[in-house]
Amino acid sequence: MKDYIRRSAKFILYIVLIFFVVLGLYPLMKYGKSLSDSLTDLLANSRFTTMFGILIVYGMLYPMIAFVKIKRHLNGSFEQNREKIERAFEKLEYVKTQDVPGKVAFRKKSQFARLVQWHEDEITLYTNENPVIISGFRKRVLRVDKLIDLELSKEE
Numbered sequence: 001m002k003d004y005i006r007r008s009a010k011f012i013l014y015i016v017l018i019f020f021v022v023l024g025l026y027p028l029m030k031y032g033k034s035l036s037d038s039l040t041d042l043l044a045n046s047r048f049t050t051m052f053g054i055l056i057v058y059g060m061l062y063p064m065i066a067f068v069k070i071k072r073h074l075n076g077s078f079e080q081n082r083e084k085i086e087r088a089f090e091k092l093e094y095v096k097t098q099d100v101p102g103k104v105a106f107r108k109k110s111q112f113a114r115l116v117q118w119h120e121d122e123i124t125l126y127t128n129e130n131p132v133i134i135s136g137f138r139k140r141v142l143r144v145d146k147l148i149d150l151e152l153s154k155e156e
Helices: 002-031 035-044 046-066 078-091 111-116 138-155
Strands: 067-072 094-100 103-108 123-126 132-137
Touching: 002 035, 002 046, 035 046, 046 067, 067 138, 078 094, 078 123, 078 138, 103 111, 123 138, 132 138
Parallel strands: none
Antiparallel strands: 067 132, 094 103, 103 123, 123 132
16 A cells, blocks of 8 residues: 555656646746746636646556556576576666566666656565566566566476
């Protein structure tokens, strides 16, 4: 739940920041209109407030849509396939940040990539049982899952 609230707050902040830059600073630079006048005009417009409200609701639902947990069946245990899985993460430029019994976490190597992703780049493997559970941002989890599948099928 804590992750959900944090991710939702980050996404809403991101939406507000984009609205501020595009709809607040643009009139200032183009027409010389002060920021407070631009925001007052925007808030008086019912279409803008409706659209902004819809985007805030989407921001609250975004973590449920964008972050997933998928099950990955392995041929054998996680320990038997550890090298193949770590090789898949290395190919995608991830580094291991946490390795405790039952949980392994990976993050991007590049600080720029982490900043662009608002530090929501962590992919976590829960290794207690087979199937292994991979958790993180949907697009990256699916990419890692496909690469793990490729690594596992190479050996066979």
